[in-house]
Amino acid sequence: MDLTLSQGQYDLVYNSFSFVIASMGASLLFFILVRGRVSPRHRMAITLSTIVVGIALYHYVRIFNSWVEAFTYTGGQYVQDGIPFNEAYRYVDWLLTVPLLLAELVVVLKLDSGKTRSLLVRLTVAALAMIIAGYPGELAAPDSTAKVVWGIVGTLPFIYILYVLFVELGNSLGRQAPGVTRLLSGLRWILVITWTVYPIAYFVPAVIDDPVTAEVLRQVGYSVADVLAKPLFGLLVLAIALAKSRDEGYLEPGEPDLSSPEKGRQASTV
Template sequence: MKTFTMTFSAIAQMATDDYVGFTFFVGSMAMMAASAFFFLSMNDFDRKWKTSILVSGLITFIAAVHYFYMRGYWEDYSESPTFFRYVDWVLTVPLMCVEFYLILRVAGAKRSLMWRLIFLSVVMLVTGYIGETIYRDQAQIWGLISGIAYFVIVYDIWLGSAKKLATSAGGHVLKAHKTLCWFVLVGWAIYPLGYMAGTPGFYSGWFDGLSMDVIYNIGDAINKIGFGLVVYNLAIMSTENKKTV
């Protein structure tokens, strides 16, 4: 009861122009609602899709829990909760990469694809964290390394082995794969903007007045919930097709 009292007290004290706190609150609520939706819908699909839906629910659930912590940190210190955010990402982003493997298993995807994407995502995140928190004076260098890992992921899913598997699978799998690819290409591109807004470099001044936390929060909600909804739609369509055959 004390925890809920403190939470509602913090909400009441939120300034009307506190867009960071607002996006933390909305983000946590949206991702918790998405988690409940994914978990409760797991019995609506063929067994082969349940793991994919479970992972979608885990992604948004982990994010929701971290967002509760990050919002509390923001309320207490008025500082960006960078450490908690990267802990969230190092758990959820690899799981988003796992989703590619799970939907491509029908086309014979091997675990090597999954581990390669996970490794690249971890490199992307670790180097981004180093540049954003530890060696801020070298943020451009670490950001470049992080960006290279990101573009290797983009190449692999758009033109590499993942694309070939999706093409061989065809149908709803190919459509879902392409949509997830667009999330990675466009949706994940939001994060470099947040990185540049919060670190020094030749780009300093480009984002004056724009909080990196607002950028990150919007990006998280769009990408994590969106990923799950794409997988959910694939599971629904595949299950319905099986029933009509």
């Protein structure tokens, strides 16, 4: 269906995509610069965060360009009469980044190797099933049975992921330091709250009669959710990795060891 957007509606989506690009780019640079402050044992989680925002940055540039190419400014409005907007960029991004987001959480916990492997496999399979099931519904007509059916099918692995996060991973929180436990608990809630935005945005076209308003809300909703679920999530993973590094006594290269009074006096004279 071709859409005709007012300048304000078009600009809202346009600026949302621009904001996401800036957020992903800034996060990518930040994660690269601070990675050395984390002990080598926990750097894999930061590496995953860096990869996630890097992949998202690339895809949002493509999404942004596709949005611009799909519309022509005519008579004070933006008419969708160009190259069709490519929704698949977003789903390809999710296929790559969602399993990596879950891996960040599992890796930073530092569970035993068997438990880590099991969680990674199960969460990855569930994440892929959720995204693959959602794509046909995204392409279906807003009021069609196919959209509802595929939406429900995609929700089932979503519920399973929530179960794993709050039951199985929750059981591991007692083995973490108190400060780390609070951060991990917040990390799980951030993941759940931000992921809840995705199904809401997905079903917006089915509950709002105006297709233009529905499309604008859907694109902006997905964009906001991606910023919260990727850069913000990565910052919390970084905070956990830094807290664990400090608890383990990790010192950055050139940083004095102040763990004893004698070492503190030596450092103060430098």
